[in-house]
Structure formats: C-alpha cells, structure tokens
Amino acid sequence: MDTVRQIRLVWKPVVFALCLVPGLLLLGDTFDITGTLGANPVEEIQDRLGNWGLRFIMIALAVTPLRRITGWNWLQRFRRMLGLYAFFYTLLHFLVWLILDQGILWSAIVEDIAKRPFITIGFAALLILTAMAATSTNGMRRRLGKRWQQLHYGAYVVGILGVWHYWWQVKKDFRDPLIYALILAVLLGLRLWFRYRQSPRNRRAHEAGQRS
Amino acid sequence: MLIRKPSDIRPSEITSKGNYLNRRQFMAAGAAAGSIALASPVLGAVVPRGEFAKLPNVRTSEFSADETPTSYDDITTYNNFWEFGTAKDDPAKNSKDFEPRPWRITVDGHAEKTGSFHFDDFIKPFDLEERIYRMRCVEAWSMVIPWIGIPLADVIKYHKPTSQAKYVTFETLHDPVRMPGQRRPTLEWPYREGLTIAEATNPLPILAVGLYGEALPNPNGAPIRLVVPWKYGFKGIKSIVRISFVEKQPETSWNMAQPWEYGFYANVNPEVDHPRWSQARERRIGSGRFVSKQPTLMFNGYGEHVAHLYSGLDLRKNY
Numbered sequence: 144m145d146t147v148r149q150i151r152l153v154w155k156p157v158v159f160a161l162c163l164v165p166g167l168l169l170l171g172d173t174f175d176i177t178g179t180l181g182a183n184p185v186e187e188i189q190d191r192l193g194n195w196g197l198r199f200i201m202i203a204l205a206v207t208p209l210r211r212i213t214g215w216n217w218l219q220r221f222r223r224m225l226g227l228y229a230f231f232y233t234l235l236h237f238l239v240w241l242i243l244d245q246g247i248l249w250s251a252i253v254e255d256i257a258k259r260p261f262i263t264i265g266f267a268a269l270l271i272l273t274a275m276a277a278t279s280t281n282g283m284r285r286r287l288g289k290r291w292q293q294l295h296y297g298a299y300v301v302g303i304l305g306v307w308h309y310w311w312q313v314k315k316d317f318r319d320p321l322i323y324a325l326i327l328a329v330l331l332g333l334r335l336w337f338r339y340r341q342s343p344r345n346r347r348a349h350e351a352g353q354r355s
Numbered sequence: 356m357l358i359r360k361p362s363d364i365r366p367s368e369i370t371s372k373g374n375y376l377n378r379r380q381f382m383a384a385g386a387a388a389g390s391i392a393l394a395s396p397v398l399g400a401v402v403p404r405g406e407f408a409k410l411p412n413v414r415t416s417e418f419s420a421d422e423t424p425t426s427y428d429d430i431t432t433y434n435n436f437w438e439f440g441t442a443k444d445d446p447a448k449n450s451k452d453f454e455p456r457p458w459r460i461t462v463d464g465h466a467e468k469t470g471s472f473h474f475d476d477f478i479k480p481f482d483l484e485e486r487i488y489r490m491r492c493v494e495a496w497s498m499v500i501p502w503i504g505i506p507l508a509d510v511i512k513y514h515k516p517t518s519q520a521k522y523v524t525f526e527t528l529h530d531p532v533r534m535p536g537q538r539r540p541t542l543e544w545p546y547r548e549g550l551t552i553a554e555a556t557n558p559l560p561i562l563a564v565g566l567y568g569e570a571l572p573n574p575n576g577a578p579i580r581l582v583v584p585w586k587y588g589f590k591g592i593k594s595i596v597r598i599s600f601v602e603k604q605p606e607t608s609w610n611m612a613q614p615w616e617y618g619f620y621a622n623v624n625p626e627v628d629h630p631r632w633s634q635a636r637e638r639r640i641g642s643g644r645f646v647s648k649q650p651t652l653m654f655n656g657y658g659e660h661v662a663h664l665y666s667g668l669d670l671r672k673n674y
C-alpha cells in the first residue's frame with residue numbers, strides 16, 4: 144500500500160476515532176457510565192466542550208509549523224479533519240450554552256451576545272469557524288481560488304478570539320488561559336519567523352552568510 | 356472527586372431527604388410544645404470536636420426556607436474557598452488534613468468586650484439554630500443549605516460595640532502551611548469581609564458552625580463562617596479568626612481585587628448585572644442536567660427582612 148492510500152485507509156480513520164474520544168467520554172460521564180460531572184453538570188459539559196474546541200484549534204494550528212520543522216509533509220493531510228473537530232466541539236459548546244444553560248430563552252441569548260464582550264467574542268469565533276467548515280470541501284476550495292486562502296487565514300483570528308474568550312470568562316485565576324495564550328503565541332510566532340526567513344532579502348543574506 | 360474511606364458514612368446516606376424534613380417537623384413541634392423553654396435563655400452552643408460530630412440542642416427557626424436542601428455531597432464538594440485552591444473541587448481535596456480545632460477568635464476595635472476567645476467560649480453564650488437558607492453565588496448558581504449557627508446580632512450585642520462602631524469586619528485565618536491556596540497571591544491574603552452595623556444586627560445573618568446537623572465541614576469554612584443570605588456568597592467569609600468593630604467602611608477582598616465587578620454591598624439583585632454576565636437567573640445546583648435556570652429574586656427572596664436597610668441607597672451604584 145502506498146503512503147497516500149495508507150493514510151486514507153488506516154491513519155485517517157484512527158485519528159478520526161481518537162479525536163472523538165473526549166466527546167464520547169463526556170457523553171459517558173453525562174449518563175454516569177464512565178464517571179460523573181460533579182455538582183454543576185451543565186457548567187462542566189460547557190467547559191469541557193469549550194476546552195476541547197480550543198485545544199483542537201491549537202492542534203490544527205500546530206500542523207503547519209510542525210510540518211515545516213520536521214519535514215513530515217504527510218501531516219498536512221490531517222489538517223482539515225483537525226480543523227473540523229475544532230468546529231465540532233466549539234459548535235457543541237455553543238449549543239449546550241444555548242439549550243442547557245440559557246434554556247433557549249431568546250431574549251437572554253440575544254442580550255448576552257450583544258452585551259457581554261466575552262460572549263460576543265466567542266460568537267464571532269464560532270461564525271468564522273462555521274464559514275471555514277462550510278468551505279472546507281475540495282470543491283469549495285477550487286471554486287473560491289485565492290479567496291479560500293484568505294478566508295482560512297481566519298484560523299489565526301479564531302485562535303486569538305478563542306483564547307481571549309476564555310481569558311475574559313475566568314474570574315481571576317488566569318493560569319489556564321495563560322497556557323493557551325503562550326501556546327498560541329508560539330504557533331503564531333513560528334509563522335512570523337518562517338515568513339521572515341522566506342523573504343527574498345533574508346534568504347540571500349542567509350545564503351551569503353553561509354558562503355563566507 | 357472526593358474519595359472517602361468506605362467506613363465514612365455521609366449524613367445524606369443515613370438521612371433521606373424525607374426523613375430529614377420529618378425530623379424538622381418533629382423538632383418544630385417539640386419547640387412549640389416547649390415554647391416556655393424557648394423563651395428562657397441559652398442552652399449554650401456546643402460543637403463537639405471531630406469531623407461529622409453531631410450538634411446538640413439545635414433550635415429551628417422561622418427564617419428557614421421551605422425548600423428542599425441541596426445534597427450534602429454537592430454542598431461539600433462544589434465550593435469557592437480559594438484558601439484551598441481556585442477550582443470548585445479544590446477545597447474538598449485540599450482541606451482534608453485541615454484541623455479546625457482548637458481555634459481562637461480575636462474581637463477588637465470599638466467594643467467593650469474585646470479580647471482573644473477560645474472557639475468554645477466564643478459560641479457558648481448563644482443558642483444553636485438551624486437556618487435553611489438559599490445561597491446565591493455571584494457566579495449565577497445557587498443552593499439551599501441547612502446551616503446551623505448562632506445569630507450574628509446576638510454576638511454583636513454581646514460584645515457591646517460603642518457608638519463609634521459603624522461597621523463590623525471579619526478576617527479569615529492566614530496560614531499558608533495549613534491553607535495551601537494562600538501560597539499563591541490569587542487574592543490579597545487574608546480574606547476579609549465586612550457589614551454595616553445595621554446589616555450585622557439584622558436577625559438574618561448567622562455565624563455558622565454546622566451543616567446538616569453536624570460540625571461545619573472544612574470545605575465550607577470550618578469551624579466558623581459568616582452566612583448573609585441576601586448577599587452574594589463571597590460575603591460569607593470562612594474560617595474566621597478575627598472580628599473587628601470599626602468606624603470606616605472596611606476594605607473587602609473581592610472589592611479590593613476587582614472593584615468594577617464586586618462592590619461592598621454585594622446584595623443579590625437580578626436587575627444589576629455583573630459586567631460579564633447576567634444576574635437575572637441562576638442555576639440551582641442539583642436541579643439536574645436538563646433543567647434550565649430559574650429567576651433570581653431581589654435580595655435573594657429576603658427583601659421583607661432587609662429591603663429597609665437600603666432605602667435611599669442607589670443599588671445600581673452601590674452594587
């Protein structure tokens with residue numbers, strides 16, 4: 144089996160199943176099978192889904208830097224799936240807030256999205272993720288051409304908004320959102336570094352340095 | 356999760372909710388029959404030492420809410436008590452080895468009866484009462500908690516504040532060895548809180564020393580904590596070592612940390628939102644996975660007893 148077929152037939156299903164595990168565990172805990180959710184189950188469900196949404200955003204954003212550092216180009220083939228999982232967990236996070244937390248009380252929901260900055264930010268991130276998920280097919284990619292890439296740079300914005308949303312939601316102990324902020328800073332910083340290295344002038348300077 | 360030795364039996368396991376309520380009726384009937392005894396003063400508050408120690412001579416109270424109390428497990432494992440960590444389950448995990456007795460409480464400031472008191476002597480002049488109160492956290496969740504405690508008003512009167520005493524302040528133990536959460540500056544330690552004298556002498560606030568008929572568990576602020584049912588939970592300072600009578604409005608912990616979000620008064624008020632979330636509704640802990648939030652009541656439903664304290668005060672500014 145060649146590498147491409149192996150990835151499609153073996154590794155993609157494996158990664159797909161692995162990414163589903165946090166969701167299945169949460170489902171198990173919700174019905175007291177694999178564990179429990181504690182005293183405030185709705186908050187726990189929301190927090191875990193939000194956390195996994197943010198983790199998958201980070202994981203998807205880590206693909207390109209990791210590929211460039213290691214030269215493992217096959218990593219690229221998992222990026223779309225990881226991004227869609229970020230969308231999946233973030234969407235569930237939003238729906239649990241909408242249905243279980245707010246009880247679909249529309250007046251309160253509209254007020255929260257409009258009036259509470261941390262909810263506005265989270266909602267904006269979800270909208271961008273939705274646009275990216277909707278245009279994630281090969282067909283859409285071809286049809287949108289150059290604009291596809293522009294739209295999908297939105298992943299950086301989603302990362303920033305996601306961490307910001309988490310930061311503002313915390314009462315005062317910023318340790319956890321700080322960890323995400325640091326990871327995001329590294330992931331975006333690496334991209335700036337690659338870009339700096341790639342610009343023609345710097346490349347020439349680099350090569351000149353190697354010659355002398 | 357709180358993991359106990361199998362030999363530990365929780366009161367919630369022994370006492371079903373139904374039996375618990377029956378017991379309360381029984382106690383109420385007994386209190387009514389012995390109303391002459393009730394009028395006579397002071398059985399003396401006693402809290403035997405030891406975890407899960409049963410509290411003797413507990414009176415019922417007309418102020419108790421007629422609602423089903425939240426389960427013992429939820430009340431003792433879902434806590435904001437940053438002296439033991441900032442996660443909700445941290446206090447239950449990290450206070451296991453905390454030894455709340457012996458304990459001393461210092462009373463100082465503008466009062467006649469000041470000094471350092473042994474916990475036993477501090478509570479002895481008063482009577483234990485059960486007060487089943489709603490507790491509304493500023494984070495928009497709530498519980499119904501069967502506290503046992505001594506009325507704060509009685510304690511205040513006993514120590515005879517002078518006319519200069521306009522406020523009462525409280526301080527939590529500051530001991531990073533026994534309270535590991537204090538090793539990080541998440542708040543400026545020690546935790547401190549305060550009330551106006553009028554608030555403190557209202558009949559509702561208590562100094563709680565028990566829960567569900569037993570000595571106050573560590574995650575809830577053993578051995579003695581403040582309960583002010585019409586205010587957000589953070590006013591209910593835990594593990595108190597100092598009570599002071601002062602002239603000026605004192606600094607209070609959350610107000611010091613984030614004054615734009617947490618005020619001195621901190622009265623439960625569905626009309627004044629927290630800057631980051633709505634206070635109009637609350638999640639009742641234990642209501643279940645698929646039950647939505649319920650409306651929050653003005654002064655947490657205790658308006659008839661306390662609204663007069665704030666006439667003329669702009670509650671939007673004095674949040």
